[in-house]
Amino acid sequence: MHEEDIKLVGRLLSQEQAAFREFFDDYFSRLFRFALRRIDDDQEAARDIVQAALTRAVRRLETYRGEASLFTWLCQITRRELSDYVTRVKREQTYVHRLVELEEDPHNRAVLESIPADAAAEPEAVAHREDLAARVHAALDYLPSRYAKVLELKYLEDLSVEAIAVRLGVSVIAVQSLLARARQAFRDVGSTLLPSPGGAR
DSSP: OOHHHHHHHHHHHTTOHHHHHHHHHHHHHHHHHHHHTTTTTOHHHHHHHHHHHHHHHHHTGGGOOSSSOHHHHHHHHHHHHHHHHHHHHHHHHHHOSBHHHHHHOHHHHHHHHOOOSSTTSOHHHHHHHHHHHHHHHHHHHHSOHHHHHHHIIIIISOOOHHHHHHHHTSOHHHHHHHHHHHHHHHHHHHHHHSOOTTOOO
């Protein structure tokens, strides 16, 4: 039995604030390294995974019995979060196969940008534009929030990379890297949600 770990869990269950600080200080960095090695050194994703794992662990503290060390128990929870993350990424890639093509393909951009100025526009054309816009927004909804945000800043608010860096509080290089990953994700999701330029669905 891991008596010290059991004592810490008991303090956590008693809502002792010092115990929560000790818990997160002791385990966050160790679990972060554990997760980071398993997702190609994606620090942002590793941070999100560990935060989710620790949150889940806190909700399940009453199930810890001390048969394994607290760290081993937390690693098991983190593995489940890692598995959920991989499944989520694969699902997003399944739904997303052409998002950036919307920006790169003149046909798609023209469709979205040529909103009629009067109510006499052809109903079929209006319906097509509305359907395409809905699909684009649906594709954005499937993206991780940081990807959707940077694409919206770049292509909807028409901000420069430098302006986006200031808005997000990160470096220009970080924005360029994030945009590259977001474009790829958009391309992947869009392939299933967006119609082809020829109209096939």
